[in-house]
Amino acid sequence: MTKKSILVTFALGMATVFIADSPVNSAQESHVGNLAGNAGSGKQLYRRFCIGCHGPQGDGNGENAQWIDPKPRDFTAATFKCRSTPTGTLPTDEDLDHAVQRGFVTTNMPSWNPLTPQQRADLVAFIKTFSPRWGTEKPGTPINIPSEIPVNIDSILHGRELFQKMECWKCHGPEGHGDGPSASTLTDSKDNPIRPYNFSTGSRFKCGETNQDLYRIFMTGLDGTPMPSFADVIKPNDAWDLVHFLRTLQTLRTPESTVWKKYATEHARDIKPIGPNAGGQ
Ligand code: HEC
Ligand code: HEC
Numbered sequence: 001m002t003k004k005s006i007l008v009t010f011a012l013g014m015a016t017v018f019i020a021d022s023p024v025n026s027a028q029e030s031h032v033g034n035l036a037g038n039a040g041s042g043k044q045l046y047r048r049f050c051i052g053c054h055g056p057q058g059d060g061n062g063e064n065a066q067w068i069d070p071k072p073r074d075f076t077a078a079t080f081k082c083r084s085t086p087t088g089t090l091p092t093d094e095d096l097d098h099a100v101q102r103g104f105v106t107t108n109m110p111s112w113n114p115l116t117p118q119q120r121a122d123l124v125a126f127i128k129t130f131s132p133r134w135g136t137e138k139p140g141t142p143i144n145i146p147s148e149i150p151v152n153i154d155s156i157l158h159g160r161e162l163f164q165k166m167e168c169w170k171c172h173g174p175e176g177h178g179d180g181p182s183a184s185t186l187t188d189s190k191d192n193p194i195r196p197y198n199f200s201t202g203s204r205f206k207c208g209e210t211n212q213d214l215y216r217i218f219m220t221g222l223d224g225t226p227m228p229s230f231a232d233v234i235k236p237n238d239a240w241d242l243v244h245f246l247r248t249l250q251t252l253r254t255p256e257s258t259v260w261k262k263y264a265t266e267h268a269r270d271i272k273p274i275g276p277n278a279g280g281q
Contacts, residue, residue, distance in 0.1 A: 028134060030093040030125035035118055037093070042126025045119055053108065058130030068108045071192060078131035079189060081222040082207035087229035089140025090133060096124045098208075105204045143231065145215055149240045151255045153263045159245025162238060164274050166230060171196040174274040176249030181276075189224040196227070199249035214243045 030037030046054075055062040058075035065072050073080070082099045083091040097120050103111030112120060128134040149155060163169060171186065173179040178198030188194045203209055207217050219239060221229030234242065247256035264271060272278050 028125050028128045030096075030121050030128065032093050032097045032117065032121040032124060035121040037118075037121030037123070037125035039122070039125040039129050041119075042122035042124070045115070045123050046126050049112070049115075050123070058127065064108075069192070070107055070188070070194065071190065072109070074190070075127050075130035077189075077224075078128075078133040079224040081224060083140070083220050083223065084142035084216060085140030085220065086143060086231060087221040087223055090137055092139045092142065093121070093124050095139075096127065097121065100124065102208070104206045105202065107206070143216065143219055144236075145212055145219075146236045146240075148211060148243075149237055151244050151259060153259055155241045155244045156248060156256060156260050156263075157245075158238070159241035159243070160274070162234065162242045163245055164278060166233065166242075169274050171226065172199065174278075176200065176246070186226045188226070194225055199246065200251050203250065203252050211240075211243050211247070214246055215239055218242065 028039045051062055052064045053062040053068065053072040054060055054075060055065065055072070060072040060074035062072060078090060080091045080095070080099070083089070083095050085091055085095070097117075100112045100115075100120050100123060103109050103113075112123075115123075170180045170182045171178075173183065173196075176199035178196045180196065183196050186194050186196065197205065205213060205217060207213055207222070218227075219229060219231045219234070221227055221231075230239075244256045247254045248260040250257070
């Protein structure tokens with residue numbers, strides 16, 4: 001081998017190592033509102049704020065990950081829980097930005113609201129460099145959410161029937177306490193045990209807190225978890241009925257819980273229990 005060809009071989013070797021070691025598609029961008037995010041700037045921020053949990057390779061194996069449950073997200077799979085897009089599709093840049101801004105209640109994922117919108121957009125651009133899916137697939141089209149129907153007892157009772165019929169109770173429990181018959185058997189896509197949401201724990205969900213967020217949660221599903229999408233089996237107006245019923249499972253005072261409590265006091269004997277042998281109304 002001549003000196004020159006050794007040098008070329010060496011240089012090619014380095015290039016291969018460099019490509020294998022660096023995130024795919026390093027020119028990734030993001031668009032959040034009218035901000036354009038830059039992956040290069042995002043990388044610096046990631047190293048400072050995110051690497052300890054999500055890891056240098058973005059695979060969720062940061063040095064703190066061993067202490068954390070649920071585990072930090074593995075960005076190489078590009079499977080995300082909080083999406084406006086149908087199950088199985090990539091989220092929009094805005095979805096990722098909202099998740100980073102909001103943080104994940106009841107987990108170690110903090111809210112990154114103190115960062116500027118530009119910094120978050122840069123981080124979103126950088127996160128997308130960890131999976132080749134962003135180079136070959138487009139984000140899904142956000143689901144359409146029709147305007148909310150009025151809250152009344154018919155809507156809540158119908159929502160209650162759906163909670164029974166769609167078997168939400170099997171995981172979430174008849175009273176929504178996260179203790180249904182299947183609850184203790186569930187695992188996520190990484191084979192880690194996962195618990196269904198307990199509706200009595202608070203006002204916030206991982207993917208938001210409004211009635212619209214609630215609608216979006218069960219119509220898109222939380223990908224990577226046993227929480228499925230019901231978009232193919234629940235019609236839009238029926239979905240609002242279910243939202244109204246779910247609000248009565250929380251301990252908050254909501255318009256829904258006020259209507260429900262009044263009805264439940266006056267019609268205690270008419271209310272059938274939810275569960276294996278019940279009609280749900
Ligand atoms: C202390 C640990 C920790 C740090 C630091 C952290 N995260 Fe997370 N992150 C998590 C955990 C844990 C989850 C998974 C929560 C779950 O699955 O319920 C998560 C999930 C996510 C998700 C997934 C959103 C979805 O819809 O699935 C994104 C995006 C994310 N983090 C971005 C970031 C960014 C950007 C930073 C740095 C600015 C960061 N995280 C810093 C622990 C952390
Ligand atoms: C096979 C079990 C299973 C069934 C059936 C199921 N869920 Fe879930 N659900 C889960 C799990 C597990 C989680 C927790 C996911 C997480 O924390 O990442 C969850 C979470 C949720 C959340 C909270 C999401 C968040 O952002 O924190 C809502 C709301 C919800 N489910 C509603 C429903 C409704 C409504 C139905 C029925 C139409 C239903 N679920 C059926 C397993 C299930």
